Amino acid sequence: MAWKTLDDIDMAGKIVLTRVDLNVPVDDGRVADATRIERIVPTVRDILDRGGKPVLLAHFGRPKGKPNPDYSLTVVREPLAEALGVPVTFHPDCIGAEARATVEEMREGEVVLLENTRFHAGEEANDAGFAEELAKMGDIYVNDAFSAAHRAHASTEGLARRLPSAAGRLMEAELSALEKALGSPERPVVAIVGGAKVSTKLDLLANLVRKVDHLVIGGGMANTFLAAEGIDVGRSLAEHEMASTVRKIMAAADEAACEILLPVDVVVAHELKPGVETRVVSADACPADQMILDAGPRTIDKITAILAEARTLIWNGPVGAFETTPFDAATVAAAQKAAELTKAGHLISVAGGGDTVAALNRAGVTDDFTYVSSAGGAFLEWMEGKTLPGVAALGG
Incomplete structure (x- = not known):
């Protein structure tokens, strides 16, 4: 436009x-x-x-x-x-x-x-x-x-x-950055989508699987995806009632040749608090009395490998419970890798959403991304492929 x-x-x-x-x-x-x-x-x-x-x-x-x-x-x-x-x-x-x-x-x-x-x-x-x-x-x-x-x-x-x-x-900078990220992006395109609930990001996921080459799912959302595949996620935050919806999203991704990356290993603990004892286990081996709170080191390696091959990154939502150490490890590692690639000129990186900005600040890389949007709802609706009235009116 x-x-x-x-x-x-x-x-x-x-x-x-x-x-x-x-x-x-x-x-x-x-x-x-x-x-x-x-x-x-x-x-x-x-x-x-x-x-x-x-x-x-x-x-x-x-x-x-x-x-x-x-x-x-x-x-x-x-x-x-x-x-x-x-x-x-x-x-x-x-x-x-x-x-x-x-x-x-x-x-x-x-x-x-x-x-x-x-x-x-x-x-x-x-x-x-x-x-x-x-x-x-x-x-x-x-x-x-x-x-x-x-x-x-x-x-x-x-x-x-x-x-x-x-x-x-x-506004001009924001629209230009978003156009580079999803309108006419350099490929491969990777999207990292995290956060607590799949149910709040259905439109986003449905749009992204048709637009990106790789979709990395993190946070509580990843637990819901794992559960939909029949994996026991213990006491982890997960929306078990969303299983059929998640399977439809995965089928749509297959049809669009979009690879969905879920955790292959995870960090688990009995509770979410600093200093708690943690273990790294395979994604399908979460103990029944524990909860998944972050992606594990093998998953981090997979995410950074995908980023290394990418040309464009769109990021909305943390990969783990980043507010609490040590469950910020995956988010920080991915953010630092994206920042490194951006500074080297290999990656266009666009991120937005309140938790995402906070996570990038925590990783100390906000200024190294191509563009970090301070807009919450508008950024999310743009990622969902919706028409933004305030933008459409400028082109009228």
């Missing part, structure tokens, strides 16, 4: 409504992690450098369509101004005559931040009237919030239909 970027639109003297992701974690009234703020800086600075006047639109939390001081964007104004290095004016609404007056009074080099779009029920309903009110605020629309692109909201989809529109730098 073709979409315009900041390079395609004349912004000089124009008010640029810029949808950004400022849904940051807050602790005791202070921003606890400014990563999402830092990621929008290139877009805002570029608009300023091109003579545009950036007016930022964002949601924060779930205020359920009405004003709630607990979800006010005032909390991000100071860290936003610090990150941008320019003054940021805050207005306590995102529509209305007073908000428009604040915007019209903007000086060159200044940024305006409008209050939480979700303080209005029309935002999540994608109400035409609310979208029209937002559109009155500016001349151009830029979407830099891929993380919200899977929602057909007024500030993500409705506005793009009403003003000349473009993707911001973060």
Whole structure:
């Protein structure tokens, strides 16, 4: 799909409504992690450098369509101004005559931040009237919030239909990375999919088996696959009721010539806690009173061998219970191998999802991947092959 970027639109003297992701974690009234703020800086600075006047639109939390001081964007104004290095004016609404007056009074080099779009029920309903009110605020629309692109909201989809529109730098980078990973990838393509439950990733698995050459299954999901093959997984986390569904996925993979890699050996223990006694056993030899908590060394060797032959990697979900040492070994080993291959120019590596980002951070390799998406639901829906309304509207 073709979409315009900041390079395609004349912004000089124009008010640029810029949808950004400022849904940051807050602790005791202070921003606890400014990563999402830092990621929008290139877009805002570029608009300023091109003579545009950036007016930022964002949601924060779930205020359920009405004003709630607990979800006010005032909390991000100071860290936003610090990150941008320019003054940021805050207005306590995102529509209305007073908000428009604040915007019209903007000086060159200044940024305006409008209050939480979700303080209005029309935002999540994608109400035409609310979208029209937002559109009155500016001349151009830029979407830099891929993380919200899977929602057909007024500030993500409705506005793009009403003003000349473009993707911001973060959105552009995300879409380019995703296109390289699944749209027109270099082959072989490997997907690593982990996490607790198969039931939450059915659409994802159904799409991937048709798109990738190798599908590595990890985490609790791998236990469900093993159980579906008739293997006793002891007290491991597994969805035994998903057995018939898993067998259909495996049949679809066979038909599409997609190789599914399941653990051949596993790390087991009586409980999930640090310092617990562990054993490595074959995947089909989990003791009845123990649980599988990570992939074993032979499985790690198989994963790294597949990665060594791959040209493209897509990763969503850890391979084991990575939050607890020593059950992070397989995830860390795979992440470090992928990072090594990426740095050597042999692999395009794209990863996303909250647990995945945390796992890559734990392995110390986040900056070495080709692209790591901070978007959760949007990244997952893209991997599932679904159309993202906020992206589709930019191409309309």
